[in-house]
Structures are given as C-alpha cells and as structure tokens.
Amino acid sequence: MIGKFLKLPYTNGVQLVFSPHDCDHGAPLIVVIGQRTALLRYIQRPEWLPALSTVASLLSESDIVGPLPIFLVPGSPIRRVAICVVPSISSRHNAPGRPDVISDMVSRHCKHVPRGLSVEIHLVLSDAAHAYSSGLAIARAMPLYSRKSIHNRHNPQTNGNAQPNTQTDTPPARVIVSFDTTSADGESKDIDLDTIEAACDGSRLSAYLVDAPCSEMHTDMLTNECGVLVKALGGEANHVYMQTIRGEELQKLGLNLLYHVGRAAEHPSNLVILTYAPPGLAVNAQNGSIVFVGKGIVFDTGGTCLKSTESMRGMKRDMGGAASVLGAFQTIVRKRMNKHVVHAVLCLAENQISERATRIDDILVSFSGKTVEVNNTDAEGRLVVADAVAYAARMLNPSVIIDVATLTGSQAIATGRKIAAVYTNSEAMENLAISAGRHSGDLCHPLPYVPEFWRELLFSDVADMKNAVSRRDNCPSACAAQFIAEHLPPDFNEVWMHVDIAGPASAGERGTGFGVGLLVTLLERIQAGAEVRDRIPGSPKRAFHEIAHPNQERSVVSTARPHRSNSGNNINNLESNSRVIYGPNPLNTLAAASAVNHPPTKRQRGGSPVGNNTPPGPTLAAPSPLAAPSTNARYWETVTRGSAYKH
Numbered sequence: 195m196i197g198k199f200l201k202l203p204y205t206n207g208v209q210l211v212f213s214p215h216d217c218d219h220g221a222p223l224i225v226v227i228g229q230r231t232a233l234l235r236y237i238q239r240p241e242w243l244p245a246l247s248t249v250a251s252l253l254s255e256s257d258i259v260g261p262l263p264i265f266l267v268p269g270s271p272i273r274r275v276a277i278c279v280v281p282s283i284s285s286r287h288n289a290p291g292r293p294d295v296i297s298d299m300v301s302r303h304c305k306h307v308p309r310g311l312s313v314e315i316h317l318v319l320s321d322a323a324h325a326y327s328s329g330l331a332i333a334r335a336m337p338l339y340s341r342k343s344i345h346n347r348h349n350p351q352t353n354g355n356a357q358p359n360t361q362t363d364t365p366p367a368r369v370i371v372s373f374d375t376t377s378a379d380g381e382s383k384d385i386d387l388d389t390i391e392a393a394c395d396g397s398r399l400s401a402y403l404v405d406a407p408c409s410e411m412h413t414d415m416l417t418n419e420c421g422v423l424v425k426a427l428g429g430e431a432n433h434v435y436m437q438t439i440r441g442e443e444l445q446k447l448g449l450n451l452l453y454h455v456g457r458a459a460e461h462p463s464n465l466v467i468l469t470y471a472p473p474g475l476a477v478n479a480q481n482g483s484i485v486f487v488g489k490g491i492v493f494d495t496g497g498t499c500l501k502s503t504e505s506m507r508g509m510k511r512d513m514g515g516a517a518s519v520l521g522a523f524q525t526i527v528r529k530r531m532n533k534h535v536v537h538a539v540l541c542l543a544e545n546q547i548s549e550r551a552t553r554i555d556d557i558l559v560s561f562s563g564k565t566v567e568v569n570n571t572d573a574e575g576r577l578v579v580a581d582a583v584a585y586a587a588r589m590l591n592p593s594v595i596i597d598v599a600t601l602t603g604s605q606a607i608a609t610g611r612k613i614a615a616v617y618t619n620s621e622a623m624e625n626l627a628i629s630a631g632r633h634s635g636d637l638c639h640p641l642p643y644v645p646e647f648w649r650e651l652l653f654s655d656v657a658d659m660k661n662a663v664s665r666r667d668n669c670p671s672a673c674a675a676q677f678i679a680e681h682l683p684p685d686f687n688e689v690w691m692h693v694d695i696a697g698p699a700s701a702g703e704r705g706t707g708f709g710v711g712l713l714v715t716l717l718e719r720i721q722a723g724a725e726v727r728d729r730i731p732g733s734p735k736r737a738f739h740e741i742a743h744p745n746q747e748r749s750v751v752s753t754a755r756p757h758r759s760n761s762g763n764n765i766n767n768l769e770s771n772s773r774v775i776y777g778p779n780p781l782n783t784l785a786a787a788s789a790v791n792h793p794p795t796k797r798q799r800g801g802s803p804v805g806n807n808t809p810p811g812p813t814l815a816a817p818s819p820l821a822a823p824s825t826n827a828r829y830w831e832t833v834t835r836g837s838a839y840k841h
Contacts, residue, residue, distance in 0.1 A: 206340035228318030291324030293331035293635035301335035307367040322383035327635035333394035339405035396521030397707030403517040404705025408493035456543030458551035472532035482593030483535040489599035490516030490542035497571030514699030518709030541582035562681035570662035606697035617675035618691035634711030648676035
C-alpha cells in the first residue's frame with residue numbers, strides 16, 4: 195500500500211494486499227492462475243470452492259493456454275470465477291514462471307477495479323521459487339497513478355482543482371493475492387511475503403513516478419518526494435540519510451555535464467544521494483558500498499536538437515532509471531538488507547530549450563576531468579549518468595556500481611522491449627544479472643563488451659570524446675554505455691554495470707516499475723556471497739584501461755583532476771560547503787578524512803532543504819543541526835571501524 199505509505203496525491207486507490215492464507219476471501223471476482231498440472235490438483239481440493247471442480251474436465255481435456263470462460267459460482271449470482279492457464283514451457287532466456295503471461299492475465303481481469311469492490315487472485319505455483327517474479331508481475335499490471343476524476347474526487351490528497359471529496363467513506367478497491375505452493379506429494383513450502391510485498395510496493399512507486407507528468411514531477415518535486423520517502427523510512431533513526439546538490443552548486447563541484455543538461459529548465463538539475471548505512475558493518479568492512487545510479491530526465495525535449503512531436507510524446511518516462519533505483523532503495527531499507535552500505539544516486543534534470551540551453555559544438559568539462567564535445571543535445575542521458583557515476587566512484591567508496599537508465603531507443607532493437615540490455619566490465623556480474631533477471635522477471639541480456647570497438651566511435655578532434663556516435667548502425671547502445679565507462683577513474687578497480695531499460699521501462703502508455711526486482715535480487719545475491727568479480731589476474735577495470743584510447747594523449751592530460759589514489763583519499767578542490775543535507779550526513783566523513791573541513795553553511799545549519807525555491811508538496815521536518823565534523827566522525831567510526839571505507 196505504497197500510495198497510503200507516502201501519501202501520493204493522484205492515485206486510483208487500488209490497494210495490493212498479500213495474504214498469508216490461501217482461502218476464500220469472499221471477493222466478487224476470483225482469479226485463479228497457474229500451470230495446468232498444478233491447477234488440476236488445486237481445483238479438486240475439497241476445502242476450496244466446490245464450483246472449481248466443474249472446470250476440471252475442461253482443463254484435462256483441452257489444450258487451452260490462457261483464460262478460460264468466466265463462470266458464476268453456484269448459489270451466488272454476483273460471484274464470478276476466472277481460470278487462467280499459464281504455459282508450462284519457457285525458453286532459456288525467459289523466466290521459468292512466465293511472469294509475462296501472468297501480468298497480461300491480471301491486467302485483463304483486474305486493471306480497472308471499481309472503488310469499494312475487491313478481487314482475489316490465487317497464484318497456484320508448481321515451484322515456490324516463482325513466487326517473487328509472479329508477485330512482481332501482478333504489481334506491473336496494477337498501475338497506481340490516475341488523474342481520472344472518478345478516482346480523484348475520493349482522494350483527500352488532491353488539490354483544489356479536483357472535485358470535492360464527497361464520498362470518503364467509500365472503501366478503496368482491494369486486490370488480495372495469495373499463493374499456493376502445494377506439490378504433488380502434498381508438501382507446501384513457505385514464501386517470504388514481506389520481501390514480495392516490499393518489492394511490489396517499490397515497483398508500483400516506480401511506475402507511479404514514471405506515469406506522473408513533468409508538471410507534477412519536475413526535478414524539485416521529485417527531490418521533495420525523495421525527502422518524504424526518507425522521512426517515511428525512519429530517517430536518521432533508521433540510518434537513512436539524504437544529500438542534495440542543486441543548481442549552481444553542481445557547477446561549483448565540477449558536475450558540469452549534469453548542470454548544463456538542465457540549465458535551460460525552470461527547475462534546475464539535482465543530484466540526490468540517498469544512503470542506507472546500518473550499524474555493525476565492521477565484519478564486512480572490506481566490501482565497500484553498493485551504489486545504484488539512476489538517470490532521471492523528468493522530460494526530454496531534445497534540447498537544441500529538438501525532437502519531433504511524435505518523438506517527444508511520452509518523454510515524461512525518461513526518468514525510469516531514477517524511479518527504479520528509488521523503488522529498489524525503499525525495498526532494501528524496509529527489508530533491512532544491512533550487510534553493505536547502500537547508496538542510491540539520482541541524477542535529475544529536465545532537457546529543455548531556451549537561450550540558456552547547451553548548444554551543439556559546446557565543450558564541457560565533466561566531473562571526471564575529461565572534456566566532452568556535445569554533438570547531439572538529445573543524447574543527454576549519458577551526460578548526466580557519466581557525471582553521477584564518476585561522482586559515485588570517487589566519493590562513495592563503491593565495490594559495485596550499477597547504473598540504470600532509459601538511455602537509448604536502440605536498446606529495444608538490440609534486446610527487445612521486454613528485456614533490458616546490460617554492459618559490464620565483469621563477466622561474473624553479467625552472468626549474475628542474467629540469473630537475477632530470470633528470478634525476478636526483470637529480464638536482461640548482455641551487450642557485447644568490446645571497449646576497443648566502441649571507444650574509437652567517440653573520437654573527437656577537439657576534445658577527449660564526443661557524446662554521440664556518428665553512425666547508428668554499429669551497436670549504439672554499447673557505444674552509449676562505453677561513454678559512461680570512459681568517466682570512471684583510471685584507478686577504479688571495482689565492478690561497474692550499466693543497465694539500459696529504455697524498452698521495458700514502459701508498456702504502452704504506462705510505466706512498468708521494471709528494474710526494482712532486478713536490483714533487489716542482485717543485492718540479495720551479492721550479500722549472500724555471489725561472486726561478481728572475474729577470477730583473472732588483475733582487475734577487469736585495469737585491463738579495460740590498458741586498451742589503447744584514440745585520444746589517449748589528451749585523456750592523460752585531462753584526467754589530471756585529483757582523484758582517490760590507492761595510497762590515499764585525495765579529494766581536493768571539492769567544495770563540501772555546497773552540499774544540502776537532510777539531517778547528519780555520513781558522507782561528510784570522506785571530506786573529514788581528507789582534511790577538507792569547511793564550516794557548515796547556512797543550509798547545513800538548518801536552512802531551506804532546497805534553497806529558496808522549495809518545491810510544493812508534503813512539508814518535511816526541519817533538518818537537524820549538523821554536529822561538528824569530529825562528532826560526525828565519531829558517529830561514523832562505529833560504522834566504518836575496520837576500514838569499511840578504504841582510505
């Protein structure tokens with residue numbers, strides 16, 4: 195019930211509830227979904243609805259796959275039962291539980307549930323391992339955002355432009371989901387419903403943010419929603435922190451790519467860093483942090499390379515990566531996945547056009563220190579992600595960086611509209627992502643990792659690189675991913691993976707919440723000890739950098755910008771006083787460790803969380819005054835004792 199949890203203003207009010215008991219809940223519509231053999235066992239159980247046994251002959255004699263005819267429950271003229279048969283065969287690149295089919299079936303029967311009514315869905319599983327992907331499939335079929343008047347006149351959160359709230363006593367619609375995992379020998383396996391519910395809430399939140407238009411979910415409003423989420427998750431008391439770098443402050447810190455992409459918009463660019471830093475991490479001190487980076491272009495006009503009307507339609511969904519990362523972050527905190535420090539970095543911008551817009555041929559200096567010749571302002575996503583990834587690599591001490599972005603339209607050509615494309619410097623991470631995708635239903639497939647092929651396509655005569663390739667017939671999705679990789683520090687010896695979700699982030703006109711299940715599953719398996727590094731001499735990143743660069747001489751000069759070396763944490767020329775903090779910020783320890791001790795700014799002493807232009811929406815509690823740097827260091831020492839952060 196994530197809408198109620200966060201007080202989201204425009205929802206259809208449909209609550210998704212997971213029941214631990216597979217029984218008759220008395221709903222007017224009953225939907226039973228499963229593979230044929232499992233359904234035959236299920237409908238003949240004497241304790242279940244007697245009416246289900248009437249379709250046993252139809253199931254056993256027919257080869258139908260999909261929904262069977264809806265029939266009435268005897269003795270109850272208002273109750274209906276729908277039986278949906280899931281194929282028992284899946285290809286090797288598909289999820290074995292066929293969540294794609296389940297999502298389509300649920301959408302057909304339950305997409306528009308009237309207020310005050312309820313639907314019960316019974317998932318009959320032949321394997322309990324399919325419960326996670328099946329639950330997420332239902333969440334994808336239950337979008338949350340709605341501005342239909344029939345929904346919003348019941349919603350007390352709507353603004354004065356909506357119809358009066360005259361029927362608040364009408365209960366919301368409810369979809370009750372239960373699982374049956376009884377095998378042929380009568381044994382039933384337990385299911386972690388808490389994880390499924392938290393992941394489904396994250397997926398629905400992600401889809402809500404994608405569906406909301408830019409007029410309601412611009413950069414400042416999305417930043418504000420992040421603050422609301424942090425507060426709802428318990429804030430500092432639950433070891434959840436938020437840091438925001440906004441507008442001109444980005445330029446002061448050297449995040450010029452992110453700054454210039456959003457410079458022409460009414461609401462400036464934001465870099466939001468959410469941190470979950472649970473105590474007691476000394477036993478895993480050598481692991482470093484896990485960083486998820488999300489692309490958050492809240493609307494994309496194409497900039498001076500203006501899109502056509504048809505191409506611009508639906509560009510509110512270009513922030514699907516940031517939405518997925520935010521949804522996964524709330525799931526991780528709610529499930530207390532506390533074996534690593536976890537950062538969610540959201541790079542938020544609106545690619546608008548005005549006299550302040552970035553022009554073609556402009557040359558920008560990135561946070562990594564490399565120069566970028568802009569030859570396509572409509573290839574802005576890789577610019578903001580490159581800055582965010584470079585920032586994460588240098589400032590957040592990661593052992594794994596995963597960026598998620600609706601980066602290239604060509605991704606759907608390469609891997610399809612339902613399968614994300616991954617590009618990583620680690621073959622072990624690549625295999626883990628494919629396995630996690632099949633488990634969660636968020637399918638992914640690797641792009642060819644050949645930096646020596648793609649790097650030369652980014653060649654520039656006047657800068658270190660261009661931001662877009664000149665030819666679109668040579669795996670442009672991999673070239674875009676390689677552009678991001680170029681901004682990792684030369685001494686970055688850890689694992690990096692890029693996930694392009696341009697196709698699967700939406701289905702039709704709706705967001706899908708794709709990526710939440712994938713990220714949560716990846717973190718679960720990493721924390722369970724899954725190998726993400728290649729077992730070869732040297733690091734994959736070092737081998738990556740040894741491949742000749744066509745601009746190598748200029749690159750060496752341009753990377754002279756200070757970065758963390760193996761011998762120390764030299765973070766020079768970074769103005770930590772331009773940070774905007776919600777509560778005490780553990781990231782200040784990095785600055786303290788490198789002797790960058792600046793007095794707290796006005797905002798750090800308790801000023802406006804986002805400057806003078808605080809976005810409308812739910813009001814956050816005033817941030818607590820920051821403790822002195824030494825106090826922060828003492829607090830963070832309890833988390834980082836034993837070199838949890840490598841210096």
